[in-house]
Amino acid sequence: MTDSFAVNKANWDERAVLHAASPGYGFDEFLADPAHLSQVVRFDRPRLGDLSGLRAVHLQCHLATDTISLARLGASVTGLDFSGPALAEARRRASAAxxxxxxxxxxxYDAVDVLGAGRFDLVYTGIGALCWLPSVARWAAVVAGLLRPGGRLFIRECHPMLGTLDETVVPAVPRYPYFEHAEPLVFDEPGSYVEVDGEQAHTVTHEWAHSLGEIITVLLENGLTLTGFTEHDSVPWNALPGQMAPDDENEWRLTDDPRRLAASYTLQAVKSG
Structure with a gap:
């Protein structure tokens, strides 16, 4: 059986280097403005509330633009990722900022063993994380394990409705699963969600779908109470090329009546005391 973890790690190790050189992550803005926040964190700023003094962990932190943003909002932040090259770049960026x-x-899935149980006031996950995990139930158990009683999960994620659509067809039509599946969806695609320039040797990825019902159910089963849920008609990248347009904050929506598509969501849940 193919090791999906190894396949995806090879892809993300390589992408980290390309992303670090891409203008798409806007790191120069972090250096120019000490109050600058990543687009993803800025979008949810009203929902995040006061983070001053909170112990936060950012799971699947990649190049740490969101991680740095949480720190700028006053949290004491830990970042976790499976890619060594991504973390090397994240450390460099955090130091420079x-x-x-x-x-x-x-x-x-090893976060509780590595970081310790019940240590955090906030578990944060940015957009584009859950599709790389075969089991959302295992992820929910990790979230519950990391949080102290009364601690909060905060996640913005691609909506599974958008995840079903075939972006190569205009107009996009459902092609991929909505519900979780055992075997991964296997893609072999060069390029990335931001502009990259360079050769890619590891273009294969393994991905999984997770329905909203599945995500909410496993959080409830692990002792979390849903405290906030908002669906959005936008995502922070051009998810359907030729069919979306950006706004002033570079959030992308359907050009033709964006009310037809739930593109992303923000979810908050609190661990029972």
């Missing part, structure tokens, strides 16, 4: 962040290299 003046952010003190504790980074760890590990599979997200």
């Amino acid at each position: 003046g952010a003190v962040i504790d980074f760890h290299e590990a599979n997200v």
